[in-house]
Amino acid sequence: MYVLGIETSCDETGVAIYHPQHGLISHFLYSQTDMHSEYGGVVPELASRDHIRKLVPLIQQTLADSRLLPAQIGGIAYTAGPGLMGALLVGAATARSLAWAWQIPAVAVHHMEGHLLAPMLEAHPPQFPFVALLISGGHTLLVRVDGIGRYQLLGESLDDAAGEAFDKTAKLLGLGYPGGPRLSALAEQGQPTWVFPRPMTDRPGLDFSFSGLKTFALNTFNACGKTQQDKADIAAAFQTAVSETLVIKCRRALQQTGLNSLVVAGGVSANKQIRHALGEMASKENAELYFPRPEFCTDNGAMIAYAGCQRLLAGHHQDLRIFARPRWPI
Ligand code: KG4
Numbered sequence: 001m002y003v004l005g006i007e008t009s010c011d012e013t014g015v016a017i018y019h020p021q022h023g024l025i026s027h028f029l030y031s032q033t034d035m036h037s038e039y040g041g042v043v044p045e046l047a048s049r050d051h052i053r054k055l056v057p058l059i060q061q062t063l064a065d066s067r068l069l070p071a072q073i074g075g076i077a078y079t080a081g082p083g084l085m086g087a088l089l090v091g092a093a094t095a096r097s098l099a100w101a102w103q104i105p106a107v108a109v110h111h112m113e114g115h116l117l118a119p120m121l122e123a124h125p126p127q128f129p130f131v132a133l134l135i136s137g138g139h140t141l142l143v144r145v146d147g148i149g150r151y152q153l154l155g156e157s158l159d160d161a162a163g164e165a166f167d168k169t170a171k172l173l174g175l176g177y178p179g180g181p182r183l184s185a186l187a188e189q190g191q192p193t194w195v196f197p198r199p200m201t202d203r204p205g206l207d208f209s210f211s212g213l214k215t216f217a218l219n220t221f222n223a224c225g226k227t228q229q230d231k232a233d234i235a236a237a238f239q240t241a242v243s244e245t246l247v248i249k250c251r252r253a254l255q256q257t258g259l260n261s262l263v264v265a266g267g268v269s270a271n272k273q274i275r276h277a278l279g280e281m282a283s284k285e286n287a288e289l290y291f292p293r294p295e296f297c298t299d300n301g302a303m304i305a306y307a308g309c310q311r312l313l314a315g316h317h318q319d320l321r322i323f324a325r326p327r328w329p330i
Pocket residue numbers: 010135136137138139162163164166167178179180181184266267268269270271272297298299
């Protein structure tokens with residue numbers, strides 16, 4: 001069965017086709033980043049309008065690239081949440097309408113399930129069970145994964161998500177949007193001369209809190225000379241603090257569950273320092289570490305096509321209602 005996957009939860013329009021035996025057939029992504037960067041962040045109304053403009057042409061492009069006819073598509077998967085309501089509705093309404101027109105099932109996919117299954121698209125996918133660290137712009141979650149749909153939340157951020165903390169810290173350093181990659185690039189020119197806290201690591205548990213790091217960065221910035229080198233050093237100190245905090249919590253999650261596989265996914269998993277630090281920890285713990293390829297760390301249609309395909313194979317699908325949930329626990 002060929003499954004068409006559609007992602008429109010935030011500022012990327014993603015479309016892909018996946019087949020359980022033939023793998024990923026085709027995938028395309030249109031990023032709205034340039035449009036939103038003028039405003040310093042994602043403008044929800046502009047995001048919805050741009051998805052409306054780009055989604056149908058992107059579906060046509062993906063179909064043409066795959067050389068498949070619409071009649072060969074066996075199911076449609078769409079991101080139903082969490083995300084921006086208007087943006088989600090564009091994907092959900094388009095997917096639901098196409099599925100009705102083509103008389104095939106449509107399945108609603110949880111965006112974070114898409115992220116956590118993204119490493120399954122790689123040549124050496126992880127085996128269940130594993131621990132997943134999901135670090136994106138909207139969420140920071142540690143999850144025990146025993147199979148498709150068998151998720152146990154081990155810990156989460158009590159305030160800002162890791163990506164949100166990157167974006168807000170980048171903004172206060174005047175780096176603009178998108179903050180995460182820009183802060184990360186600047187950090188490479190700095191040294192972590194300031195010591196930032198490692199929030200919530202001095203007590204048991206697997207929850208996170210990143211909003212204090214952003215405040216710490218602001219106070220440090222206001223108290224220093226504000227030179228380019230100061231900014232780079234603050235970026236490096238911030239990134240090191242996030243990275244070491246994630247390492248401590250992941251090590252704890254592996255020890256607590258007794259599992260020896262760790263999956264790391266979501267936009268922040270593209271960060272080089274974080275990937276390196278988690279790699280060192282995993283080898284010391286004799287654990288296997290899995291990442292999606294960098295282009296599938298951030299939002300994309302391929303992960304939704306994959307997750308939706310697994311759901312459809314397990315017999316899940318939605319009725320004719322358009323299903324969109326801006327807030328949706330995993
Ligand atoms: O998963 P994603 O594309 O969208 C959400 O589901 O939120 O993640 C986007 C987040 C943003 O906060 C972005 O700044 C962050 O991932 N990000 C990074 C890097 N690349 C993207 N953060 C740190 N370092 C990066 N290289």
